[in-house]
Amino acid sequence: MNAPMLPQSLRDNPRPGQWIAFEPDRRVRLATGKVELGQGVLTALIQIAAEELGVDPSRFRIVSGDTDAAPEEGFTAGSQSIEASGGSIRLVAAELRARFLSAAALRLNCAPAALDVVDGAIVQDGTATALDYWTLAPAVDFDTPATGTAPLRAPDSFRYIGKALARVDLPGKLFGGWFIHDLRPERLLHARSLHRPWPGAALAPLDEAAIARAAGGDVTLFRSGDFAAVVAATEALTERALEAAEARARWSGGTPRAIVPSEPLALLDAEATKRTLDVPAARVDAATAVARVTARYLRPYLAHASIGPSVALALWDGAHLTVETHSQGVGMLRVALAQALEVPLTAVSVRHRPGAGCYGHNGADDVALDAALVARAHSGHWVRVQWTRAQELSVVPFGSAMVVDLAAELDAAGRPVGWAMGVTSGTHGQRPGHNGRTNLLAAEALPGATPTPPAPDVPDAAGFGGLRNAIALYDLPEQRITHHLVARPRLRTSSMRGLGAHGNVFALESFIDELALHAGADPLAYRLGLLSDARARRVLEAVAGMSGWEARPAGGEGTGWGIAFSRYKNRAAYVALVAEIAVDQAIVLRRVWCAVDAGLIINPDGAANQIEGGVIQAASWTVKEQVRVGPEGVETNGWERYPILTFAEVPEVTVRLVGEATDPPLGLGEVALGPTAAAIGNALADALGVRVREMPLTRERIAAVLVG
Amino acid sequence: MIAFTLNRRPVTVDATEETTLLQALRGPLGLLATRFGCGGEACGACMVLLDGTATRSCTLALSRVVGRAVVTVEGLGTAVAPHPLQTALLAEQAGQCGYCLSGIQIAAAALLGRNPDPSRAEIADALAGNLCRCGAQNRMLRAIAAAGAAMRSAA
Numbered sequence: 001m002n003a004p005m006l007p008q009s010l011r012d013n014p015r016p017g018q019w020i021a022f023e024p025d026r027r028v029r030l031a032t033g034k035v036e037l038g039q040g041v042l043t044a045l046i047q048i049a050a051e052e053l054g055v056d057p058s059r060f061r062i063v064s065g066d067t068d069a070a071p072e073e074g075f076t077a078g079s080q081s082i083e084a085s086g087g088s089i090r091l092v093a094a095e096l097r098a099r100f101l102s103a104a105a106l107r108l109n110c111a112p113a114a115l116d117v118v119d120g121a122i123v124q125d126g127t128a129t130a131l132d133y134w135t136l137a138p139a140v141d142f143d144t145p146a147t148g149t150a151p152l153r154a155p156d157s158f159r160y161i162g163k164a165l166a167r168v169d170l171p172g173k174l175f176g177g178w179f180i181h182d183l184r185p186e187r188l189l190h191a192r193s194l195h196r197p198w199p200g201a202a203l204a205p206l207d208e209a210a211i212a213r214a215a216g217g218d219v220t221l222f223r224s225g226d227f228a229a230v231v232a233a234t235e236a237l238t239e240r241a242l243e244a245a246e247a248r249a250r251w252s253g254g255t256p257r258a259i260v261p262s263e264p265l266a267l268l269d270a271e272a273t274k275r276t277l278d279v280p281a282a283r284v285d286a287a288t289a290v291a292r293v294t295a296r297y298l299r300p301y302l303a304h305a306s307i308g309p310s311v312a313l314a315l316w317d318g319a320h321l322t323v324e325t326h327s328q329g330v331g332m333l334r335v336a337l338a339q340a341l342e343v344p345l346t347a348v349s350v351r352h353r354p355g356a357g358c359y360g361h362n363g364a365d366d367v368a369l370d371a372a373l374v375a376r377a378h379s380g381h382w383v384r385v386q387w388t389r390a391q392e393l394s395v396v397p398f399g400s401a402m403v404v405d406l407a408a409e410l411d412a413a414g415r416p417v418g419w420a421m422g423v424t425s426g427t428h429g430q431r432p433g434h435n436g437r438t439n440l441l442a443a444e445a446l447p448g449a450t451p452t453p454p455a456p457d458v459p460d461a462a463g464f465g466g467l468r469n470a471i472a473l474y475d476l477p478e479q480r481i482t483h484h485l486v487a488r489p490r491l492r493t494s495s496m497r498g499l500g501a502h503g504n505v506f507a508l509e510s511f512i513d514e515l516a517l518h519a520g521a522d523p524l525a526y527r528l529g530l531l532s533d534a535r536a537r538r539v540l541e542a543v544a545g546m547s548g549w550e551a552r553p554a555g556g557e558g559t560g561w562g563i564a565f566s567r568y569k570n571r572a573a574y575v576a577l578v579a580e581i582a583v584d585q586a587i588v589l590r591r592v593w594c595a596v597d598a599g600l601i602i603n604p605d606g607a608a609n610q611i612e613g614g615v616i617q618a619a620s621w622t623v624k625e626q627v628r629v630g631p632e633g634v635e636t637n638g639w640e641r642y643p644i645l646t647f648a649e650v651p652e653v654t655v656r657l658v659g660e661a662t663d664p665p666l667g668l669g670e671v672a673l674g675p676t677a678a679a680i681g682n683a684l685a686d687a688l689g690v691r692v693r694e695m696p697l698t699r700e701r702i703a704a705v706l707v708g
Numbered sequence: 709m710i711a712f713t714l715n716r717r718p719v720t721v722d723a724t725e726e727t728t729l730l731q732a733l734r735g736p737l738g739l740l741a742t743r744f745g746c747g748g749e750a751c752g753a754c755m756v757l758l759d760g761t762a763t764r765s766c767t768l769a770l771s772r773v774v775g776r777a778v779v780t781v782e783g784l785g786t787a788v789a790p791h792p793l794q795t796a797l798l799a800e801q802a803g804q805c806g807y808c809l810s811g812i813q814i815a816a817a818a819l820l821g822r823n824p825d826p827s828r829a830e831i832a833d834a835l836a837g838n839l840c841r842c843g844a845q846n847r848m849l850r851a852i853a854a855a856g857a858a859m860r861s862a863a
Contacts, residue, residue: 170798305841
């Protein structure tokens with residue numbers, strides 16, 4: 001029998017002992033390289049291990065994201081944790097269970113098939129034995145690499161998978177003291193950093209004594225190149241010192257940015273590398289084109305805009321650096337910190353701690369370098385750096401603006417016989433380590449730093465960056481897709497939830513509606529006419545049933561309905577979504593229905609929570625959000641200038657999980673973003689009779705298309 | 709020394725009058741459930757009850773708290789003895805990252821104090837000063853309504 005293809009995480013960390021250990025008091029230690037970002041992943045991973053081992057989930061203690069104590073699994077990103085880490089844990093747990101049963105069978109002089117495990121205890125033909133995982137553990141091999149060949153529990157016998165287990169992290173968040181923000185180690189110093197407001201800006205000398213006087217206490221200034229920080233014993237003092245330092249900071253030189261009429265359109269004038277991707281035809285027919293439809297869709301730069309600021313703590317003891325971070329990738333951050341500080345990799349330990357909501361490559365990595373730099377100047381002290389709200393909305397990496405051009409040639413029935421798409425975007429991947437650079441903000445401001453060269457985009461094999469979901473899943477003729485990767489967008493861009501999929505699915509699914517309108521077809525019927533993928537059809541039909549699509553009111557009169565579909569990365573979960581809106585100058589989001597096929601669902605409530613959150617976050621991006629830049633830096637650096645959806649503005653969201661437990665689990669954390677944007681755009685077109693093709697779909701843009 | 713009532717007990721803090729209540733809570737008073745979000749009264753993460761009214765603590769100078777009653781999340785309930793709001797939020801699994809949840813609990817407690825049976829729209833209005841970025845609003849709205857119902861039936 002051929003060895004199965006193991007998940008990358010398991011190939012990188014093959015020993016079962018790297019993942020699972022049995023500890024005193026009938027506890028199980030489960031270690032993972034994936035980290036909790038608020039998505040509930042740790043709970044789901046416990047469910048998987050509990051299922052295959054046959055141990056109650058309450059017995060688990062989970063260790064995650066620790067370069068000294070957990071498997072290295074890269075970034076917690078791309079909706080891959082359940083497939084990569086969960087897939088590995090499932091195989092490891094099943095294999096350990098088999099090894100334990102073999103060891104028990106030897107002791108009991110019976111066949112392993114006569115044995116089972118109930119909450120960690122070995123039972124023989126349904127009768128208790130004296131053996132359990134904890135007593136047998138010394139006799140079991142945790143070192144021989146897992147082969148992935150042990151039998152897995154069948155879905156019809158699941159006890160924990162598929163159940164809505166309560167999140168293990170939620171109580172701590174509810175009662176307080178849970179976050180990285182709340183760590184208060186001994187010998188703690190607080191610091192706040194000053195970052196350049198635009199690329200290459202130089203910072204004039206700062207008067208430490210004047211800052212200390214203004215703050216009213218002992219404050220020291222850290223300065224290295226054009227990075228600076230104020231340091232003091234209390235947060236109150238440090239915050240007053242930062243105010244004083246910011247008021248005195250004089251920045252000059254570099255490349256301040258002029259205001260442009262449209263951030264996405266400015267990408268078209270920038271230096272870019274071009275490549276073309278030809279997707280073979282899914283359908284070939286001889287019909288001739290009788291019409292051509294083209295449209296251009298725009299997405300602005302978007303901010304992560306987490307409610308809590310980025311924080312890191314660092315301790316330099318003279319030889320070793322320990323960092324507490326809410327980074328998505330402790331291993332890559334460790335490498336980047338060692339590189340930026342010019343110390344050996346073995347001199348750096350990095351541990352993950354829960355941060356506020358993480359939707360991609362935010363400021364977590366950058367602030368870790370801030371803390372490390374200051375800590376090295378205060379040997380023996382923990383140094384805690386917390387960013388300000390303005391920094392959180394201005395010096396972080398952003399989701400790139402995008403221009404998406406679509407063109408279709410149509411036959412007499414309105415079906416596409418020619419298809420072209422052009423995507424212009426900054427990179428969607430500039431994490432630490434990407435392109436061999438640290439990509440840490442302060443590193444560029446240190447003495448002797450070389451300018452960061454243009455970053456390549458996320459590799460195709462990782463699901464594309466700017467071209468994520470550019471390939472339409474419909475039965476189309478050859479798709480000619482052109483990617484213009486802008487070398488130096490006006491803002492630092494990197495991975496934000498969904499990457500290019502938000503812009504591309506907004507464009508593709510808006511365009512499909514425009515083609516349906518051209519063909520005089522119902523948007524659902526038009527899609528189904530171009531879709532042979534059975535799972536794609538199933539989610540569309542399911543959402544039509546849930547929402548009462550066929551019986552919806554006619555558009556216009558200030559209300560509208562829109563439908564959209566996508567399969568995230570063309571390989572994660574299938575999503576179909578219907579949005580109902582009203583238009584009263586601006587969009588009022590009423591209801592959203594969403595059908596999702598993610599195969600086997602580990603935790604249905606956790607899955608629904610992720611989908612609901614994705615819908616609401618995408619709705620916020622789509623109707624309200626855009627980053628604006630000016631000569632002083634990012635202008636949208638406060639909540640009043642970067643508003644997000646409020647409690648009164650969120651739509652009611654209904655999610656139905658329609659997949660089969662016999663299909664493998666598919667990632668779902670990012671799958672709703674694109675279809676949400678498109679369904680809202682389509683609903684707006686339904687309500688107005690004309691289309692707004694530029695996000696955000698604001699009152700001003702609605703007024704502009706109505707005036708025509 | 710600044711003296712006030714914190715979670716029904718008298719406290720004194722050795723801090724200057726312009727120190728904010730949030731800085732004092734998270735610093736010398738060591739109560740970490742109240743969170744810094746923006747420092748500009750725009751997100752609600754730092755809300756406390758001040759004489760029963762949901763109030764942002766990030767800009768509230770200690771001089772304005774003298775002699776008044778402050779309640780933080782620690783004063784609402786604990787894991788062992790949760791407030792009905794906390795029980796309901798857990799039952800609805802109403803949160804993702806959870807960072808906004810302290811301010812949400814405070815705003816909701818203030819609302820239920822003055823209106824024990826609020827509608828969805830009234831709850832949303834009461835949370836107008838609270839932001840949630842993860843998109844768990846619908847769960848929170850349901851949980852707060854359920855907490856109100858539980859408190860009415862217990863009363």
